Amino acid sequence: MTTKTKSKPAARPKSTPAAKANARPSPPPLSPHLVCDGAAKAIEFYKKAFGAVEMMRLPMKDGRLMHAAITINGAMVMLVDLFPEMCDQAAPKGSAITLHLYVDDVDKVVKRAIKAGAKEVMPVQDMFWGDRYGIIEDPFGHRWSIATPVRAMTPEEIKAAVDCMPV
Missing domain, CATH: 3.30.720.110 (Signal recognition particle alu RNA binding heterodimer, srp9/1)
Structure with a gap:
């Protein structure tokens, strides 16, 4: 008589305290997303003008920012550079x-x-x-x-x- 052994499902990796501390915070229900001709410069302006705190930035190889996020008075503001080759974005002036x-x-x-x-x-x-x-x-x-x-x-x-x- 042969017995079949059932294999146990692989255990899920446990979340470490470091992973939890570095986890992306939940986004607020509504955040402005500013298109800027020079998003990196805009971040520096918002730091000087409003005391913004940089959360993250994702630069492309050409230096433009595909995504960035800052907080101003605790509110998240997202930024992106112009990418006319990817989507039809309005000019940011005005x-x-x-x-x-x-x-x-x-x-x-x-x-x-x-x-x-x-x-x-x-x-x-x-x-x-x-x-x-x-x-x-x-x-x-x-x-x-x-x-x-x-x-x-x-x-x-x-x-x-x-x-x-x-x-």
Whole structure:
């Protein structure tokens, strides 16, 4: 009489603490993905202007970045260089999208961004909705509205302020 021995399935490799520590974090539900003509330079600008922290970059052999990710105020922003040979990307100069950034000191951040190479689009000023607010355009054509909340207002107070505006 012959007996058949069943082989055990191969054990899955166990995850090590180092692998867990280096695991890619879960992405947030929504992240801007900026197309830049010079994504590596954009990363350096965002570090200087907004204190961005680089998460990763994937350079191609020609130096362009196929993918990069940074965080600004804890929010992930992805970047990529222009790759017209791979897909039909719009030119990055001039965009209908504005990125909004809340900070502790809008005046300080806008001054730092301008010093790093941004252009002032709207000077920082107190706004009717309770924020101190200004707009800059970065050297890569992306507009950033930057604000610091200065007073909490109800929707009714904001509506009343709008109703008093001349336009």
